[in-house]
Amino acid sequence: MARLNAAETQVYDRIRSAIGDRQLLPGQRLREVELCRIFDTTRGTIRKVLARLAFDGLVDHQPNRGASVAQPTVKDAADLFVARHCIERAIAREAAARIDDASAAHLRAHIDKERAAHDAGDRQRMIALSGEFHLLLAQISGNTVLRRYLADLVARESLIIQLYEKPDQGSCSHGEHAGIVEALLAGNEAALDAVIAAHIDGIASSLDLEPVHPARPSLEEVFGSR
Amino acid sequence: MARLNAAETQVYDRIRSAIGDRQLLPGQRLREVELCRIFDTTRGTIRKVLARLAFDGLVDHQPNRGASVAQPTVKDAADLFVARHCIERAIAREAAARIDDASAAHLRAHIDKERAAHDAGDRQRMIALSGEFHLLLAQISGNTVLRRYLADLVARESLIIQLYEKPDQGSCSHGEHAGIVEALLAGNEAALDAVIAAHIDGIASSLDLEPVHPARPSLEEVFGSR
C-alpha cells in the first residue's frame, strides 16, 4: 500500500490504538467527515487511512456504506489463533538462534513493566504491553515477514479479546512471558515449543469462543414457528 | 485496504499476473499515465492498484518518484522462505484434518495439469500451477488467515525466483506435490512435516541466495584502495 506520509501515519496510529485500547468499540461507525473534523485533515487522508485499516482487518469497509470498527467472528478468532501459534513458534525459534545479552535484558525489562502494570491493576496497559512483548520477540528474530504477520495478528486479537473475553479473566501473562525468555536462553527447542503452545492456548482459552457470541440468530429463528 | 471494485480488481490482477509471469521484470517502472492509457482508466484507479501492490510487496513505491516492480533482496528471500515453511506446515496440518475425497480429487487433478505443463515444457505455466497447488491446500485447510499469508508469500516468491534462480534449474515439483497429497491422506503428522520441509527446502535450494546477486558492493569496495 502506498506509504503513508506523516499526517496519515499519525491519524492511522491514533485510530489504531484507540481500537486497541477499547475506546472505539466493535461496530462503531467511522464517518469520513467526522474524522476530518477531529483530526483536522482532508477526506483524502481519512480515506487512505480507513482503507489501510480495512486491509488490516481492523475496520469493515463496505461500498457506499462506509467504515466501522470490525467485529471478527468466532471463525475469524479460531483461524487467527491457529495462525498465531504457528507464527509465534517460528519467531521463537529464530529468536532463540539470535538472542544476545542486550536483547535478553530488553525482554526482562519489558516483563518488569508488565508486572508493574499488573500490580497497578492497569488492565489496558497490560494488554498493550503483552502484545508488545511478542512484537519484541519478533524484532529479535530479525525476520521482517514474520514480524509483519505477527503485528497484524496482535492488532486483530485485541478486537477479539474485547468481543469474546470471559468475564472473570485474570490474565497474568507476565509469568508466562518470563518462562518464554528462559526457554529462549536455554536453547531447548522442544521446551520452547511447549511453552509457546501453552501460552497461546492460555490466551485462547481465556476466551469464550463457543456459543456466547454466536452468529446472530435470525428473527425467524428467535420468534418463528410456534 | 479498501475493497477494490471490479475495474480496479481487473487492473490489479493483470499487473499482478504480469509480474508473476515475468512479463514485467524487477525494476521496471510503472508510470501512472502510461498505465491509464493501457488499461483505459483513470489515474485514481491506477493509484489505488499501485498502492495495493506496494503493500503486497510486489511494487516499490517512493514518494514523488513513482512505482516500479520490486527487487527483493537476499535477506527478503531468506525471511520469506522461513515464513513460508512455517505457514505451509500449519496449512498442511489443518488440511490433513479436513481433507475429503472431493478435495483429494481436486488436488490429484491439479497435479495432472502440472505434469502436463512439465511434459509440454511450458515453464511459465509450471510456475503458476505450482503456486496454485499450495493455494489449493490453503483453501482445503479452511483457515482464511493462513490462506491470505500464503497467497502473499507465493506472489512474492515469483519475483525472488526471477532474481535468484540458478540457471540450470529443472524444477519438477509435481512429484513432490504428489508426495504431499499422499502424506496428507495418510494423516501422519511427522511424515507430513518432513515432506513439507523437503519441498520448501527444495525450492529454496534451487536459488542462488549466496553471492550471485549480493547486496551491491559500493564503488569504493570495487575500485578503492589499491
Next chain:
DNA sequence: TAAATTTGAATTGTTAACAATTAATGCCTC
C-alpha cells in the same frame, strides 16, 4: 394501521483541475 412509495438529507465515490516535486536539458562560467 401496515405496506409501499416518494422525497430529501447525509454519506460515500469519482473526476478533473491545480500544486508540488523530481529529473532532465541547455546555458553559462571558468
Next chain:
DNA sequence: GAGGCATTAATTGTTAACAATTCAAATTTA
C-alpha cells in the same frame, strides 16, 4: 570540456467540486 546554475518538461500528489448511493423519515395508498 567540467562543474554549477537556471529553466523546462514530466511525473506524482492534493484538493474541491460534482455525481452516485444509501438511509430514514414523511407521505400516500389500500
